[in-house]
Structures are given as structure tokens and as C-alpha cells.
Amino acid sequence: MLTVASALEKLLATVLPFGLSEIALEDSLGLVLGKDICCPDDIPPFDKSLMDGYAVRSNDVTSGVSSLRVIETITAGRVPTRKVGVGEAAQIMTGAPIPEGADVVVKIEETSREGDQVLIKTVSPQAGTNVILRGTSVRAGDCVLSAGLVLNGARIGTLAEMGYAVVPTRRRPKVAVLATGDELVPIEERPGPAQIRNSNASMLAAQIESAGGVPVRLGIARDERDELRRKIHEGLTSDILVLSGGVSAGTLDLVPSTLAEMGVSEVFHKVEMKPGKPIWFGIRDRSDQSDHGNCSVCYVFGLPGNPVSSLVCCELFVRAAIRRLMGVEPAIVPPNLAKLEHDYSTRTDRPTYHPARLTWEAGSLAVTLVPWHGSSNLCGTAAANGMAYLSGEARQYRVGDELETYGW
Amino acid sequence: MLTVASALEKLLATVLPFGLSEIALEDSLGLVLGKDICCPDDIPPFDKSLMDGYAVRSNDVTSGVSSLRVIETITAGRVPTRKVGVGEAAQIMTGAPIPEGADVVVKIEETSREGDQVLIKTVSPQAGTNVILRGTSVRAGDCVLSAGLVLNGARIGTLAEMGYAVVPTRRRPKVAVLATGDELVPIEERPGPAQIRNSNASMLAAQIESAGGVPVRLGIARDERDELRRKIHEGLTSDILVLSGGVSAGTLDLVPSTLAEMGVSEVFHKVEMKPGKPIWFGIRDRSDQSDHGNCSVCYVFGLPGNPVSSLVCCELFVRAAIRRLMGVEPAIVPPNLAKLEHDYSTRTDRPTYHPARLTWEAGSLAVTLVPWHGSSNLCGTAAANGMAYLSGEARQYRVGDELETYGW
Numbered sequence: 001m002l003t004v005a006s007a008l009e010k011l012l013a014t015v016l017p018f019g020l021s022e023i024a025l026e027d028s029l030g031l032v033l034g035k036d037i038c039c040p041d042d043i044p045p046f047d048k049s050l051m052d053g054y055a056v057r058s059n060d061v062t063s064g065v066s067s068l069r070v071i072e073t074i075t076a077g078r079v080p081t082r083k084v085g086v087g088e089a090a091q092i093m094t095g096a097p098i099p100e101g102a103d104v105v106v107k108i109e110e111t112s113r114e115g116d117q118v119l120i121k122t123v124s125p126q127a128g129t130n131v132i133l134r135g136t137s138v139r140a141g142d143c144v145l146s147a148g149l150v151l152n153g154a155r156i157g158t159l160a161e162m163g164y165a166v167v168p169t170r171r172r173p174k175v176a177v178l179a180t181g182d183e184l185v186p187i188e189e190r191p192g193p194a195q196i197r198n199s200n201a202s203m204l205a206a207q208i209e210s211a212g213g214v215p216v217r218l219g220i221a222r223d224e225r226d227e228l229r230r231k232i233h234e235g236l237t238s239d240i241l242v243l244s245g246g247v248s249a250g251t252l253d254l255v256p257s258t259l260a261e262m263g264v265s266e267v268f269h270k271v272e273m274k275p276g277k278p279i280w281f282g283i284r285d286r287s288d289q290s291d292h293g294n295c296s297v298c299y300v301f302g303l304p305g306n307p308v309s310s311l312v313c314c315e316l317f318v319r320a321a322i323r324r325l326m327g328v329e330p331a332i333v334p335p336n337l338a339k340l341e342h343d344y345s346t347r348t349d350r351p352t353y354h355p356a357r358l359t360w361e362a363g364s365l366a367v368t369l370v371p372w373h374g375s376s377n378l379c380g381t382a383a384a385n386g387m388a389y390l391s392g393e394a395r396q397y398r399v400g401d402e403l404e405t406y407g408w
Numbered sequence: 409m410l411t412v413a414s415a416l417e418k419l420l421a422t423v424l425p426f427g428l429s430e431i432a433l434e435d436s437l438g439l440v441l442g443k444d445i446c447c448p449d450d451i452p453p454f455d456k457s458l459m460d461g462y463a464v465r466s467n468d469v470t471s472g473v474s475s476l477r478v479i480e481t482i483t484a485g486r487v488p489t490r491k492v493g494v495g496e497a498a499q500i501m502t503g504a505p506i507p508e509g510a511d512v513v514v515k516i517e518e519t520s521r522e523g524d525q526v527l528i529k530t531v532s533p534q535a536g537t538n539v540i541l542r543g544t545s546v547r548a549g550d551c552v553l554s555a556g557l558v559l560n561g562a563r564i565g566t567l568a569e570m571g572y573a574v575v576p577t578r579r580r581p582k583v584a585v586l587a588t589g590d591e592l593v594p595i596e597e598r599p600g601p602a603q604i605r606n607s608n609a610s611m612l613a614a615q616i617e618s619a620g621g622v623p624v625r626l627g628i629a630r631d632e633r634d635e636l637r638r639k640i641h642e643g644l645t646s647d648i649l650v651l652s653g654g655v656s657a658g659t660l661d662l663v664p665s666t667l668a669e670m671g672v673s674e675v676f677h678k679v680e681m682k683p684g685k686p687i688w689f690g691i692r693d694r695s696d697q698s699d700h701g702n703c704s705v706c707y708v709f710g711l712p713g714n715p716v717s718s719l720v721c722c723e724l725f726v727r728a729a730i731r732r733l734m735g736v737e738p739a740i741v742p743p744n745l746a747k748l749e750h751d752y753s754t755r756t757d758r759p760t761y762h763p764a765r766l767t768w769e770a771g772s773l774a775v776t777l778v779p780w781h782g783s784s785n786l787c788g789t790a791a792a793n794g795m796a797y798l799s800g801e802a803r804q805y806r807v808g809d810e811l812e813t814y815g816w
Contacts, residue, residue: 025595026625029614043787045599050784052661075631077590079602095591095713097602138787145790152816153618153722154763154789157611157715161604161786165596182485183503187433188573191453194487194505196569203565206437210561217434223483253460305503307565314561337771355562363745363810364772376458378569379451379546381562382553402771408560 001272004351007281008320008332014267014283015299015324015331018173022166025159028151030212032327034168037145042135043161047098051130054089054111054118055102058127066120070113074099089118098131105130148329173239173325175213175318177204178231180221180245180255181305199378200244200310204303204318207311210408211319212326213240228258236262236284236298239325242318245305255302256280264300272392274350275309275375278302279317306375312353312387315406335389335404338367344397351392355384358405367405384408409680412759415689416728416740422675422691423707423732423739426581430574433567436559438620440735442576445553450543451569455506459538462497462519462526463510466535474528478521482507497526506539513538556737578735583621583726584643585612588629588636588653588663589713607786608652608718612711612726615719618816619727620734621648636666644670644692644706647733650726653713663710664688672708680800682758683717683783686710687725714783720761720795723814743797743812746775752805759800763792766813775813792816 002010020034049055056068068089074080080099084090090099098105107130110122138144144162145155151169159167184198185191198220205215216238221231223246235241246255256269263285271279280302299321303310315333324331338358346352357368367388372380386407390397397403410418428442457463464476476497482488488507492498498507506513515538518530546552552570553563559577567575592606593599606628613623624646629639631654643649654663664677671693679687688710707729711718723741732739746766754760765776775796780788794815798805805811 025610026613029617039787044784045604046602050782075590077592077602077631095589095604132784137781137785144787149790150793151614152793153611153615154719154786154792154816156614157607157719158787158790160595160610161607161715163595163598163605181503182483184485187568187571190571194454194485196453196503197571199565199569202433202568203561205434206559206564207561209437223485307569311562311565334768336768339771360742360744363747373540373545374458376452376456376540377545378562379447379552379566382557382566384562385558385560408562 001270002268004271004273004316007268007271007317010268011281011317011320012324012331015321017327018170018325020168021171023169023171025156025165025167028156028167028169031151031169031172033145033147033149033151033155034170034327035147036143037159037162037164038141038143039138039162041140043137044132044134047131047133049092049094049096049098049105049130050132051105051107052093053105053107053130054120055084055092055099055105056089056120057084057086057102058104058125060087061104061106061120061122061125067117068120070116070118091118103127103131148327150328170325170327173213173322174216175208175240175242175322176216176218176235176238177201177208178218178221178235178241178243180223180228180243182223184220186220200305200307203307203311203378204242204244204314207314208242208318208322211322212328213322223254225254225258228254229262232258232262236264238298240318240321241298241300242303242314243301244303244310246302259300259302264298272350273312274348274352275306276304276313277350278304278309279313281317304375307378308355308381309375311378311381315387315408316353333406335406336365337402338365338388338405340397340399340401340403341366341368343399344369345395346390346397347394348390348392352390353387354390355381356386356388356405357384358386358407365405367403409678410676412679412681412724415676415679415725418676419689419725419728420732420739423729425735426578426733428576429579431577431579433564433573433575436564436575436577439559439577439580441553441555441557441559441563442578442735443555444551445567445570445572446549446551447546447570449548449570451546452540452542452544455539455541457500457502457504457506457513457538458540459513459515460501461513461515461538462528463492463500463507463513464497464528465492465494465510466512466533468495469512469514469528469530469533475525476528478524478526499526511535511539556735558736578733581621581647581730581733582624583616583648583650583730584624584626584646585609585616586626586629586639586643586649586651588631588651590631592628594628608713608715611715611719611786612650612652612722615722616650616726616730619730620736621730631662633662633666636662637670640666640670646706648726648729649706649708650711650722651709652711652718654710667708667710672706680758681720682756682760683714684712684721684724685758686712687721689725712783715786716763716789717783719786719789723795723816724761741814743814744773745810746773746796746813748805748807748809748811749774749776751807752777753803754798754805755802756798756800760798761795762798763789764794764796764813765792766794766815773813775811
């Protein structure tokens with residue numbers, strides 16, 4: 001059977017990043033910059049004052065107190081109208097341009113004003129004090145942001161400063177979620193005998209959102225080929241379609257055959273992992289499309305119906321696909337090493353992703369495995385905020401052992 | 409001057425968490441559960457099969473091969489119609505209810521079918537194998553999720569499983585953003601001489617979004633009292649109003665006086681920190697309101713206009729206010745300790761939050777201070793993904809020293 005690593009390798013070979021589009025800066029938080037960004041102009045664009053005070057000629061201000069004549073007030077946004085001559089000063093605000101002639105700003109706290117005269121109390125301020133010269137932050141043409149950076153507040157502010165109202169980046173994928181199974185009822189309904197609520201769709205939609213995708217909720221498909229076909233058809237218009245249920249060995253596990261019939265080619269089926277072994281992954285045939293960014297390309301996941309299987313497969317595989325489409329590097333979330341807080345003995349026969357509570361302690365990560373009864377025990381994961389990887393063999397773990405962990 | 413810690417203490421004493429509201433489960437990702445949640449029913453609600461296979465009586469299946477008569481097929485969602493008698497079996501799918509009489513499910517891989525007979529190849533399966541009994545995951549009345557948990561995919565799935573289509577939680581605050589200053593032009597415009605683009609509004613909106621708030625963009629207010637009053641009036645209908653600019657000592661720094669005139673009481677002004685010293689914080693008077701969740705309560709931040717000052721103040725103070733309103737604990741983001749990757753000598757006279765690059769290395773956090781020219785140098789923060797705290801004194805830091813850091 002395929003290992004998780006080989007399955008992820010196949011996934012990366014199949015899912016290619018979106019083409020770049022120009023996305024409004026205000027919608028770009030969390031997106032990945034698609035190109036290096038160079039600054040079109042000097043920043044700041046003019047010599048400006050860093051303080052509220054008086055712009056003066058440093059040569060004028062000798063030791064002790066100097067009295068200078070105030071010739072104008074320059075507020076931020078206003079262009080100075082006069083040159084500061086010998087014996088003159090201009091009152092100036094933070095962010096306003098330095099007038100010709102002046103080469104220093106004396107803070108208002110170090111002055112006192114009488115009529116059109118200002119007394120400078122500072123002793124010999126150095127030329128350039130409280131002035132930021134044009135181009136000090138960035139010179140026109142300098143590359144300020146590199147392709148591959150994830151856009152956060154500071155970077156979005158930097159782009160705004162340079163005038164990028166739109167940015168070259170990759171959009172968030174639309175990810176359709178479809179739960180299958182005759183036993184499912186919507187969460188607001190009371191299940192009859194033999195029925196359960198459709199918890200997977202709500203869970204998967206939240207996971208998709210936290211991974212950066214935009215969930216599209218398609219509801220429930222009965223275990224009936226026509227209905228399944230209709231809902232899958234709708235789902236294939238998204239970038240990714242995530243189904244849960246219908247992929248194991250039962251007589252009503254119609255998902256793989258229905259997908260095949262609809263032109264979705266299998267990339268892999270079944271992975272050596274616990275929970276989640278029956279996972280199915282494929283791609284909607286795109287022989288008739290040339291543009292890779294085209295909507296008719298769709299990646300399809302068939303996740304096992306047991307909720308924790310769906311949860312874990314979504315974290316490992318769907319998240320990687322979403323990141324890959326968006327250009328997040330690395331697409332496969334790297335594990336964080338965490339110190340185990342307790343002894344633990346495992347008798348698993350397959351590599352296992354165990355729900356776990358991750359906590360920061362004095363600058364490093366600690367992990368506690370939460371009580372958990374297997375793939376159907378979703379409630380057991382409520383105390384968890386991540387999962388820990390246990391290798392697929394009987395083993396005695398000890399307090400302080402380092403485990404690979406993934407936060408949710 | 410107020411320390412950052414004292415200012416945050418005043419902030420927490422002023423900003424009180426929202427009251428609880430019932431929010432649709434599908435909108436609850438990242439929100440904080442406001443009450444303990446108990447399970448109304450047993451989970452699973454009936455004894456169910458964990459496998460596709462045959463439900464049989466364990467007593468029937470002696471060592472070696474047993475041949476049993478198949479009396480019906482039970483798919484998930486269907487109620488069994490017949491009791492499994494001696495010498496009988498029911499074909500059963502994963503998730504389907506166990507029929508009366510049967511106490512074990514033999515996996516389909518361990519059987520072979522001939523007409524209405526099934527041959528069981530398993531040797532003496534133990535009663536209960538591949539069956540999950542009603543209430544094994546949770547008993548009706550058990551508390552499954554505690555107040556204070558942040559809702560992630562697993563917890564949202566758990567709530568869905570229990571039938572919570574709405575959850576008691578605290579909504580996201582609306583946070584209005586208003587940049588002030590005659591020098592500002594919208595980012596899509598080319599600045600004239602003495603003008604710069606309004607980078608702070610885009611930056612602050614992104615920071616607010618990443619902190620969990622919903623940004624409301626109010627644009628730019630000129631340094632003119634009527635316009636400022638009109639825009640502030642609009643902003644006071646949000647839960648938080650964040651202004652940037654107009655709070656230092658210039659003649660046009662109208663923000664504090666205009667706020668006072670409009671019934672916003674100052675809580676603090678100026679904090680001993682770099683950058684960001686001139687920060688102003690207040691609360692819109694609510695003497696005439698009884699309901700704390702009421703929209704007319706508004707917390708107001710006046711952030712300094714220099715972009716990195718605004719950035720840092722938003723991370724430290726506005727983020728804490730948003731978390732406090734939403735009930736995230738702790739409201740004040742705790743620092744992560746990180747090992748410094750290089751020597752660094754500082755001559756700062758105030759506690760400084762320095763832009764920094766945080767990286768994970770072998771399970772622990774490392775920090776590099778990025779080159780940075782002070783509060784107006786936003787481009788310098790583009791390489792950063794967080795900030796490091798440097799205490800307010802001349803000091804020589806060494807490689808390996810631990811710094812308090814905050815990720816952006």
C-alpha cells in the first residue's frame with residue numbers, strides 16, 4: 001500500500017499552482033505574493049520631518065539660545081512656499097516636507113515661541129537631525145518584497161505605500177464539500193433510528209476555511225447513483241471536490257465508480273495510515289483544456305466516512321492541495337517536533353495520526369495524546385488542537401521523546 | 409509614562425467581553441465557545457458496525473469455517489428488520505445498526521459468499537469485534553466541550569454531531585479604520601509633492617482581520633475638525649474605532665480634542681514604548697446604556713501616524729481588545745521565547761518592539777532582527793514575520809540569548 005509520503009508526492013505531481021491573477025490588496029491577507037515587487041519611487045518621496053518643531057539652518061543655531069524669525073508653517077501635505085534664509089525658521093509638522101535652506105528640525109519641546117520669533121534651546125543640533133532624506137527607506141527600483149512571501153499586515157501596508165492597489169498572487173481555491181450516505185441527516189434535524197447527523201460536512205468546511213480555501217457546501221448525497229452523479233457534477237465546477245463516505249468496500253460504496261464514469265481519473269486509492277486508509281484521490285480529466293487555471297480542472301478527494309478519518313485526511317491531503325494551488329511553500333505542512341508529556345505504549349499496525357493537545361512551555365512545544373477510541377470517535381478529538389505521528393509498530397514511548405506534530 | 413504592561417492592564421479593565429449570542433455553526437471557526445456543551449444523546453446513538461461484513465452470533469462461529477444463511481442486507485441508514493437467529497447472518501455496511509441477536513461483525517475480507525450462504529473464515533471472533541456499542545464515545549449528559557475553547561474543525565464537527573446548528577459564542581467585533589492627515593492620498597492615486605499614500609488603513613485592516621475582527625474601512629479624514637467629526641461619528645457605530653495620525657504634539661493633531669468633544673473619555677495617552685509612544689486609548693461614554701453588548705459602546709484607539717508605530721500598537725493593543733471582546737484567553741497575546749541568531753547591541757532609551765524574522769528550527773523558535781530604520785520605515789518590516797522585545801536600556805545581546813517574540 002502507498003505510504004503517506006508517496007501519496008503526498010503523487011499529489012504534488014498532480015496538483016499544480018494556479019496561474020497568477022491581480023487580486024485587490026484588501027482581499028490579499030494570507031495569500032502568497034506571486035512576483036518580486038520593486039518600488040517604483042523613492043520612499044520617502046521627499047525629505048521630510050520626523051518631528052513637530054522648527055526647520056532651521058544648522059549653521060544658524062550656535063551654542064546656547066538662538067532667536068529666529070518664523071516665515072511660515074508647513075503642515076503635512078503642504079508644499080513649502082519659501083526658502084529658509086539666514087536667521088529664519090519654518091514651523092513644521094511630522095511628515096511635512098523640509099523647506100529649501102533648512103537642514104535640521106528642532107523638536108517643539110526644545111523651543112519657545114514669541115510672536116514671529118522662535119527661541120531655539122537646543123545646543124548645536126547636527127545637520128540631518130529629525131530629518132529623513134528622500135529614498136532613505138527604499139530607492140526607486142529596489143526590490144522590497146520577494147515572490148513566495150505570505151501577505152501579512154506589514155507587507156500589505158508596504159504594498160499600499162508603493163501604490164499596489166492590486167497584487168499579483170494566486171486566488172483561494174473553491175472547495176466543494178459533499179457528504180454521502182443514506183444514514184445522514186442535516187445537523188438541525190433529529191436523526192431517526194439508524195441515522196446520524198452529517199457532522200463531516202461542517203467539520204470539513206471549517207478545516208478547508210482554516211487551510212485558506214473557500215468552502216462550497218453541497219449538502220448530502222444519498223447512496224443512489226443518479227443523485228450522486230448530479231451532486232458530483234455540481235462539485236466538479238469547484239477547484240477541489242471533497243466527498244466523505246462511500247469509498248470503502250461496501251456494496252453501496254459508489255463513489256469511485258461514479259467518479260470514473262464522470263471523467264475523474266484515479267491518482268491513488270488507499271494509503272497506509274490510521275485513520276483514513278480508504279482515501280481516494282483523482283483529477284478531473286483536462287485533455288480538452290489548455291488553461292490550467294480553468295475551472296473545469298478539478299481535484300477530487302474521496303475521504304472515508306468515519307469522522308476522524310475524514311478529519312485527518314483533510315489535514316494531511318486536502319490542506320496540502322489547497323496550499324499547493326495557492327503557492328504556499330512548502331505545500332506539505334512540515335511537522336513541528338514536540339516533547340511527549342507522558343509515557344505511551346502503542347500497538348498499532350499502521351502509521352497513526354493520534355489526536356493530541358499541543359502546548360507551549362518555555363519556548364518549546366509539548367504534546368499530550370488525548371484519550372481516543374478510533375476513527376468514529378470524533379468527540380475524543382474535542383480536547384485536541386492537533387495530532388501526533390506514531391510510527392506503525394508496537395513501541396513504548398517515554399516522557400520527553402520527540403514526536404512529529406501538526407497543529408489544527 | 410505608562411508602561412506597556414500598565415496600559416494593557418487599563419485596557420483589560422475597560423474592555424469587557426461581549427455577551428453571548430447564538431451564532432450559526434458554519435460561521436463559528438475561530439470563535440470561542442461561551443458555555444460548556446453537554447451531549448444530549450448517546451454517541452453513537454445505536455450499536456453500529458465499524459466494518460463492511462457480516463453480523464453474526466459469536467457462539468455460532470466456532471473454529472474453522474462456518475456456513476451461515478444470510479437473512480438480509482443492512483445498509484447504513486436502514487433499520488434491521490429481522491433478528492439474527494442461530495445459524496444466520498446479516499450482511500452489514502459500515503455505520504449500519506447491529507441487528508438483534510448478532511454480537512460481532514466479521515469483515516467482508518474474511519468471508520466468502522455463495523448464494524444465500526456466507527462462509528466465515530475467521531477463527532473464533534470475540535463478541536464485540538468490529539462493533540461499537542451505543543454510548544461508547546459519549547453518554548447522554550456528558551460534557552464534551554468546555555467554555556473557552558477556540559472552535560476548530562474537530563470541535564465544529566463534534567458540535568454538528570450533537571446537533572448544535574447554532575453555538576453560544578461571542579461575535580467578531582466590527583473595527584472601523586480611519587486614517588487622518590492632509591498629506592494622505594488613496595493608494596490607487598499618485599501622490600503629489602508633499603503627499604504620501606494612505607498605507608496605514610490597508611495595513612491596519614489586514615491586522616484587524618488576522619486578529620479576528622471585521623474591518624470597516626472609513627477612508628481618509630482631512631486635518632479639519634468638521635470632516636474629522638463626521639467620520640468619527642460614523643466610526644463610533646462600530647465596536648472599535650482605530651484612527652491613525654493626529655495624536656502627537658502638532659498644531660493639527662486634532663484627534664484627542666475632537667474625541668473628547670464627542671463623548672469619548674480618555675483611558676490613557678502615551679505609553680513608554682518604541683515605536684508607538686503617542687498612542688491614545690479611550691471609551692465612548694456609555695452612561696446611558698445598560699446592555700454592554702450594545703453597539704453604542706465603542707472603544708477608540710488613536711494610533712501614531714508613522715506606519716511602524718501604527719503596526720506595533722495594533723499588534724499589542726488593538727489585537728488584545730479584539731481578543732478580549734471575543735472572549736479569547738488570554739486576551740493579551742503571550743510572547744514566545746526565541747533564541748537570538750546573532751549578536752546585537754542596542755542603545756534604545758525605551759522598551760522597543762523590533763521587527764524580526766521568526767523561524768522554527770528542530771522544534772524551537774529562532775529569531776533574527778531585520779534591518780530597520782525606525783517608525784517611518786515600513787518597508788523594513790517586509791522581511792519580518794513578527795517582532796522581538798528589547799528592554800529599554802543599552803545592552804549587548806549575544807547569539808543564543810532568549811528574546812520575547814510575537815508572530816504577526
